[in-house]
Amino acid sequence: MSDYYVGKKEYFPKVGKIKYEGPKSDNPLAFKYYDPEKKIGKKTMKDHLRFAVAYWHSFCADGTDPFGSATLAQPWKTDAKKPMDAAVHKLDAAFEFFSKLGVGYYCFHDRDLAPEGATPAESEKNLFTMVRKAKKLQKATGVKLLWGTANLFSHPRFMNGAATNPEFGVVALAATQVKAAIDATIELRGQGYTFWGGREGYMSLMNTDLKKEKDHLARFLIMARDYGRKHGFKGTFYIEPKPMEPAKHQYDFDTETVIGFLRHYGLDRDFRLNIEANHAELAGHDFIHELETAAAAGFFGSVDANRGDARNGWDTDQFPNSYYETALAMYAILRAGGFTTGGLNFDAKIRRNSIDHADLFLAHIGGMDAFAAGLVIADKMIADRKISAFVKKRYISFNTPEGVKFAGGKMTLEQLSAIGEKVGYGKAGLKSGKQEYLENLFNQYLLGL
Ligand code: XUL
Ligand code: CO
DSSP states (O other): OOTTOOSSSOSOTTOOOOEEOOTTOOOTTEESSOOTTOEETTEEHHHHHOEEEEHIIIIIOOSOBTTBOOOOOOHHHHTOSSHHHHHHHHHHHHHHHHHHHTOSEEEEEHHHHSOOOSSHHHHHHHHHHHHHHHHHHHHHHOOEEEEEEOOOSSSGGGTTOSTTOSSHHHHHHHHHHHHHHHHHHHHTTOSEEEEEOTTOEESOGGGOOHHHHHHHHHHHHHHHHHHHHHTTOOSEEEEEOOSSSSSSEESSOSHHHHHHHHHHTTOTTTEEEEEEHHHHHHTTOOHHHHHHHHHHTTOEEEEEOOBOOTTOSSOOOBOOOOHHHHHHHHHHHHHTTOOSSOOEEEOOOOOTTOOSTTHHHHHHHHHHHHHHHHHHHHHHHHHHOHHHHHHHHHTGGGGSHHHHHHHTTOOOHHHHHHHHHHHOSTTTTOOOOOHHHHHHHHHHHHHTO
16 A cells, blocks of 8 residues: 555555655656745744645535536546445545645535535434544544534525524524534544635625624524533634625625624634635735734634635635745734644635646645745745834834823823924925835845745
């Protein structure tokens, strides 16, 4: 048996273990920048980046889109007669892939791992049959679960939402899934549990009681949190913001909205954010804006690493490949203290015409190299201190005794206004922001790889 597959069959026989060969390598199936054991500061690249593969895109989605049918071969689906056999083969293929690629983590929805049964009890039984198998494969390969979640958006019963559904019975059915998915996450020692509000939003306000739905969503999350904590889940709960798609408006619109929601409903101790690059873009934000906003409020948690297409207004979920973006992202992540329970989950899919055997590997290699390069660049930017020193200096006037009093809440508007009188119009405020200088400097770091 090969070192890198643990099932009965090898699903990617033409690909071996992916190795680091350096920037000069012309081997497409090798890392150019991701050198897992290389130290950047105090941690290895592997420990900084904590890469995870998204089970749904890589092993479940088959290239179907609204205009056409499946295009991806996925032999683990075609060589099984029963849905549970297909689930086992898929699991074997996935762990072979994780091991050959050398990622430390994966993420799943309940329905990615096991098919729904005829009743909630049968669905749970299917899930746990697969959880037991996944546990063995985790042990055999050393690959861990970054986070688990429940799919509360694909089945037609969720067409009007899950926790925010106007029908109580559907909310209760969503609970059967979340309870089992939290149990599965605990059993597999998952480090996080994610809520992406798939259809938690509205298509029209004409038929929606917005306040009631938000209250229900909070109530549901409180129950899930309490259940998880009671049953020994010590990891982090994440909310993954997204402004729209599939709903016209989703309640978890963006980072700032979610932070307000968590604080309003008293969920701010247990929940952090899982920030997805493509979702940031849909909300009209830069990826780094969402990261900085979460970090500033102490809510930074994890990342769904992907990208959109600048020309499209939808969630294209492509693999990240812009070193500019990954360097800025890693700059924000490192300054936020890096990952603890979180990591970089490739919530990304190969294109439906990427049908070659090795395309799934090439996509992940590109994404991993992009973040490894981003890490090296960000580390240099931080060590060099030019940018941080500039930013610090920009606010230096707040270090005066009056500035300190103001920021510490020890000043009235009358006192502040009296200072303004003294300052006078003169040349106050006429200072360059030096944006172009800083952008040029950033490009130097970028190309100084
Ligand atoms: C959908 C999305 C999900 C979540 C997990 O846009 O990002 O895959 O990451 O439910
Ligand atoms: Co995502």
